[in-house]
Amino acid sequence: MHTVGLIVYPNFQSLGLAVTTVFEYANLNSKEKAYELTIVSEHGGPVRTSEGFSVNTEPLGDGGFDTLIVTGDNDCRLPSQTLIEFLKRAPERSRRIASVCTGAFVLAAAGLLEGKRATTHWAHVRTFENSYPNVTLDEDRIFVVDGQIWTSAGMSAGIDLALAIVERDLGLETARAIARKMVIYQRRDGGQSQFSVLLDMDPKSDRVQMALSFARENLANERSIETLAEAARLSPRQFSRVFREETGQTPAKAIERLRVEAARLMMETSRHPIEVIARETGFGDRERMRQAFLRAFGQSPQAIQRASGMVEAAA
Known part of the structure; x- marks a missing residue:
């Protein structure tokens, strides 16, 4: 049985607790209990979250966990020096050490990310880089695995990290079954971007949002200004003007970005050949x-497919 310790400290973000559900469902999905999870803190007892309620915890103790996960807080504040010292010794006692969101700051403060690749929430990237210049921050990744150290981006990315841990321990089918039970469409691969094209464009009106949603659902077909304008219930001239005002780009450029995003996702999560994805x-x-990939990423589709590990199967 795998033991998991989730470290919390005052003012931690309660969404970090979502990773516990992944391990709970892993137990429900297994014939025998697969994980023993303990929420721990420096002294044990109730620990207050950033939302104001408290969670009961066990004291750290001297024992080790197979997997140790550290949560973070909204302001990237560090826990006590006692907890930092505990983490410095953790690699000797734990097979895997992970962080959720700004928990990466805690691992970095303990020296565990020195010379390693890591990620954290995109809003705190510059602060992290200034504080820990010897860490290679992969700022556009959902989670990063470097040896025994796992780091994830935003809070929801902690669920993806936990599912990846289960996949490593119990297999892909178990991870998929848990994702279905949690009503998650699929486990996102660590190489996926933290960002979404639709979120980045952030259209203000329902009409432009409708047109973009229509385009994303029908990417395989040629999309003209006329068909997008019809979806937005505007004339082509009105649509082009409003679209540029709200997104800062032309409809054609936006459609290309949606296609690039969809194609990259297919490369990272499937084994289709380049021709089929195109x-x-x-x-x-x-x-x-x-x-389009060269314009967007400065890399060819083949280079990205090789990096995703799918190239041999696709060939």
């Missing part, structure tokens, strides 16, 4: 997709 995401042929 067709399914509306590029039509691999050369058009290659040019």
Whole structure:
């Protein structure tokens, strides 16, 4: 049985507790109990969250956990020096050490990220880089695994990290079953971006949002200004003007970004050949997709597919 210790400290974000549900469902999905989870703090007893309610905990003690996970807080404040010292010794006693969101600051303060790759919430990237210049921060990743150290981005990314831990321990099918039970569409791969094209464009009106949603659901088909304008219930001239005002870009550029996002996701989560991905995401042929990827990422689709580990299967 795998033992998991979730470290909390005063003012921690309660959403970090969501990782416990992943391990709970892993137990429910297994014939025998797979995980023993304990919420721990420096002294034990109730620990207050940033929302104002408290969670009961066990004291740290001298024993080790198979997996040790550290939560974070809204302001990137560090816990006590006693807890930092405990974490400095953790690699000797734990097979895997992880952080959720700004918990990466805690691992870095303990020296566990020195010379390693890591990630944290995008809003705190600059602060992290200034504080810990010897850590290679992969700021556009949901979670990063470097040896025995696992770090995740925002709070919901902690669920993806926990599912990846279960997948490593118990297999892909178990992780998928848990994701279904939690009503998560799929476990996001660690290489996926923290950002979404639709969130980045942030359209203000329902009409432009409707057009973008329509485009994303029909990427395989050619999308003209006329069809998008019809989806937005505007004339083509009105639509082009409003779209540029709200998103800062042309409809054609926006559609290309949606296609690139969809194509990259297919590369990171499937084994389809480049030609199939280009067709399914509306590029039509691999050369058009290659040019779009070079504009977006400065890399070809083949390079990204190789980095995702899917290239041999796709070939």
